[in-house]
Amino acid sequence: MIEELREQRNKVQAVLDSIAEGVFTVDREGRVTSFNRTAERILDRAVQDTLGRRALELFPTEICGAASPLHETLHTGRAVRNRELAIAVSGGKTIPLSVCTGPFRDEHGNPLGAVCTFRDLREIECIADERRRRAPFLGIVGKHPRMREIFDMVEMIKDSDSTVLLQGESGTGKGLFAQALHSLSQRERHPFVKVSCAALPETLLESEIFGHERGAFTGAIKERKGRFELADRGTIFLDEIGDLSPTVQVKLLRVLQDQQFERLGGNETIQVDVRVIAATHRDLPRLLREGKFREDLYYRLNVIPIHISALRERKADIPLLIEFLLERFAAKGKGKASSVSPRAMSILMDHDWPGNVRELENVLEHAMVCSRGTTIEPDALPDSILMGHRGHPFGVKRPRASASSINEREQLLRGLEASRWNRGLAAARLGMDRTTLWRKMRRWEITAPQS
Template sequence: MKPVSFATCNNFPVTEILNGVPHGVAILDRDLHVMEMNRFLEVLTGFANADARGVHADFILRSNIGNNEKLFRNVIETEEYLSISGDIISRHHKKIPVHFTVSPLKNESGDPAGLLVFIEDISALQCFDKKRHNMACLDKILGHSPKMQEMFELLPVLAHTDATVLITGETGTGKDMIAEAIHNASKRSRYPFIKVNCGALPESLLESELFGHVRGAFTGAVKDKPGLFRMAQDGTIFLTEIGDLPLTLQVKLLSVLDDMEFFPVGGGKKVRVNVRIIAATHRSLRVLVKKGEFREDLFYRLNVLRLHLPVLREREGDIRLLLDFFMREFSTGLHKSIKGYTPKALNILTAYAYPGNVRELRNIVEYAVNICQGAKIQKEGLPRYLFIPVEEKPPTSADERRDEYSEKAMPALDLPAEIGEKTVSGSWQDVEKEMIVEALKQTGGNRSRSAKILGWGRTTLWRKLNRHGLA
């Protein structure tokens, strides 16, 4: 093999120089045969430098980056370096993810003489990515507000302990997502995450679901059932709506928390489990304790690490962030090319109080994206209830507030003065009248087009025009 000019550098043997590089390095000749490999690459590939010399690089590197011949030859011809990720299979049958950087080499007269191939083992990086993947749930939780930042800082701390966590917060604040994020970031992430809604099942069924039963424990128990606690072995059990847990089961849960042991329904043998418990509730457990609906000892036992999720109206700047996020998500899903919100729509959306928090915001955006026919979401494309003014009421318990929200009315809009005056000056009749006038203005009095904008039939518009005395 003809020696080329890069064989030595200031009289230092090139092999020694290459051995000082903490990545795999190979020098290839113009025919892509291996001329030199450093020790790092010997370890990576499993081939000794002496054996590899003179062998075509494809057989030594054994990569998946496609046709090495074509890619490498292209580097020689174009004299442009190549950077590409792939993997190699070592002689020890190990698939190693690597990153290739291929640069052209020239001889003293400036003619292409070969290639310098850097091969970086990126398996550690990919491992790190997998760890990051465990925090992927966290990525789904959006928020730049100081309150959310505080929570993000706290989450890794909560994940690294086995202590019971109590998550509180109004409905729709993301308690379930936070619980899953804590589990995924913990060392228990390889094991199951079991979610149980304590308010969703009657007492008799819930006990059997949680703690399992033995065959013949009750009519219909034809075989043993392990129960959710045993199914979550080594993992996490997430008890949501813990405030709705019946008092009798609260005693049993307390004993599980203390001893990590319990008797399945109808069973005479204690079962031992290793489960982390995360509980959540939208109700105030202190109030429930005062009312005698929740055991004080269980409250203190659960309240080891407390995480209170902020309501959306207290998360400065996050409403806009979430509006944009969900708008993009839904418009992509519906194959629409919605670019954003009109200023009027945005003012209304950012001023709204969101008693249902992120869940409600998401639903509003979903509605608006579905309705929207243009490039921007208009005020008219928002759910009508956003415009209904209601009287301010004294604060009530979260539970009562939830009932009000679902059945009766919305909390009052906290609109800026100009919008409030313009759009929410009175009853729904006034709002409707204003909407009709606005539509007629837009269309230059064309009723057909106005009806289309308003989403009504022409007859409906005519009837409403008559009712409002606009005909």
């Protein structure tokens, strides 16, 4: 009988020790009858020093004193749920806890004592913080300290109308940050208008930004609102601002100063209410020194500068980005791969990513399409990633030439040549889909002849 009781007690203690919350029980007199490991850690008490002693002598009064949850349960028989309190422990530290207490009784309903469970709210906050860091910030993934600083800055300035200058290499996500600033602002219900300053020649860009009147130039058969008018009460995003011509720079300076402008070929002054977000991958201070960018415009734009780090400067974010992008591609039906093998991950982590997140996105899409299974292996990665500094793949075994492989290569070449290198026709002729043909072409290093 004694052995059975001891075995039963050990089982109960094992269950208590497996619980992530602190747990202890007391009898009707408030003496401790059990005490688990989490409670030992949080309350800084060893189990052998607590059993059989009164809880009031051992633990803070906030837990078992006259106004405590445990006292209330022992004297009223009522349970207490999620009462938040703070206790002082050794070293002068204060620990915030969420405490629950409840009675336990025998089979006849007679009170035997009470159980007290408690959670360290600091640990819960750490879990919540980790989830916040892993969760995309309005579609932007990053837990690197520099990225978290930028997220905090975006939250801080979201309701300001001050001009923001986003700086960073191509592919770092400047457009995503501009969209996030707009989405978080009070202008969210109004237009977000993007202008690519590098995409159009000077004359067309001026018309695109400020609009034009009928007859302003050949082909202007009717008046047209510019992007600033379309963005009224909203946000305009001027991408690649470093490529603006001197003429457009002068007009833009006036808009930033007065929120006023005239359409091309017009005399009427148009007033707008627009927040301006600009972005560039170019070195504006260097352009200032070379006389290619106006100093007064630079200082108007550079009110709130935000530098977005290159991917090579925050490589710790690469696994998180890969996870996010694979899930997004899978949702779009672009492949079955859901993970990356350790060897492939090592190659991706070693790459310098000159194209930043945009390059990573393209590489993963390529790998997902070329992957043979649910895990991306090195042979599914593009050659541009696999090739090392000396032009050799990172341990990726290329297939050896055999009679069957030579025949397959010749068969592929014949099919491609017969289809004039139209991959869709060649795949149909060879009885395979385009993805399989593409993968086999890569495998046998077949490239289309230069026209």
